[in-house]
Amino acid sequence: MKFLIPAAAGTALAFAAMASTASAQDCTFDKKAVDFEQADIDALYACVKDKLAAGYAKEGHEIGSVYRDWQATSTGPAAPGPHGDRFLFTYANDVGYAQYVKYADEGGFAMPVGSVLAKESYKLSKKGKPRNGPLFIMTKVDAGEADEFGNWVYSAVQPNGKNMKIKQSFCHDCHAAFADQDSLGYPDVDVRFSGD
Template sequence: MNVPTKIAAGILALAPVGALAQECLVDGDPSELEAEAVSRIYECIEAKMAEGYAGNGDPVGAEFRSWHVTSTRPALAGPHGERFLQTFANGIAAEQYLKFADDGFTMPAGSVLAKESFKVKKGNAVPGPLFIMTKLAVGGAPEAGDWLYAALLPNGKEMKIKQSFCAGCHMNWEDQDSLAYPLEEVRLSSQ
């Protein structure tokens, strides 16, 4: 091995995992992207997100991609900081969640929803947190509609969040058991 090759190999060995990954470039205003463009961006970034969320051994971060996907593609949802979101529902949650019911139901205890996210910064799509909602037994968290909120950073480490912050927003959909669904145009159905 010659000296330049050794130097290059040494630099590669020092680079953080994923640092040399392909960039996922975004042309134009993210809020004005066509469905096909969003799908291409997601195809570019999804493996990087999945690897990162699973990177610290969290069970949800490692397993959520085997759950039921709830939309045809990610979509922008303002309450999560102008991030594109793709929601996955575990086996307990999927049947009820995919009905996208407006009222008159409570999700079964043990339901888990995982929302992977990415944001566009300076023309490049970058992974965001994996937002997680877990439905507890009745009385498990009455101030939060019996939901436990959590999140993983893009590297799989636990993100510090305040339950009251997440619940404060999600309780705006109290009739829907605190569920804010994907945008209508991207929703899948259980039918």
């Protein structure tokens, strides 16, 4: 505040006061993630949005630096359920978007080859501060290239933009459970587009 001149001091103080009451405006949250309401979810995303994308893009990762030009696959990030601790928000590239947002679950379909899904993740620390998590990625490849993993290639980017080493089987063992959804988990039903 050393730059304040007396005449402007009152106004500046009024501004400072407004900023600190505008809730979670210092980005500290005093609720548990499971108790979040929509306004909290939005406020938290406003806190992390720019830093998340900047972090994933920092090392020029081929997906981490472009996925924000794609379309979001839900109305917004989903809050973690009782068993999860991460907030998640998935983007799809042009190849995969239309099929993905059908959230098809009756089998008999495959996402187009070249579809890429990128899922942002972040959580709250014990002190209620945002912590950026990895960007999780699935890329649909030609039949024969990754048969044992449903022709998906899994990858991830750390919040600092570095490539994250992962095991295909670790990711796919869980995703394979979504057998009638081409291995897709889809966003939480609360945030899916309604389709009308």
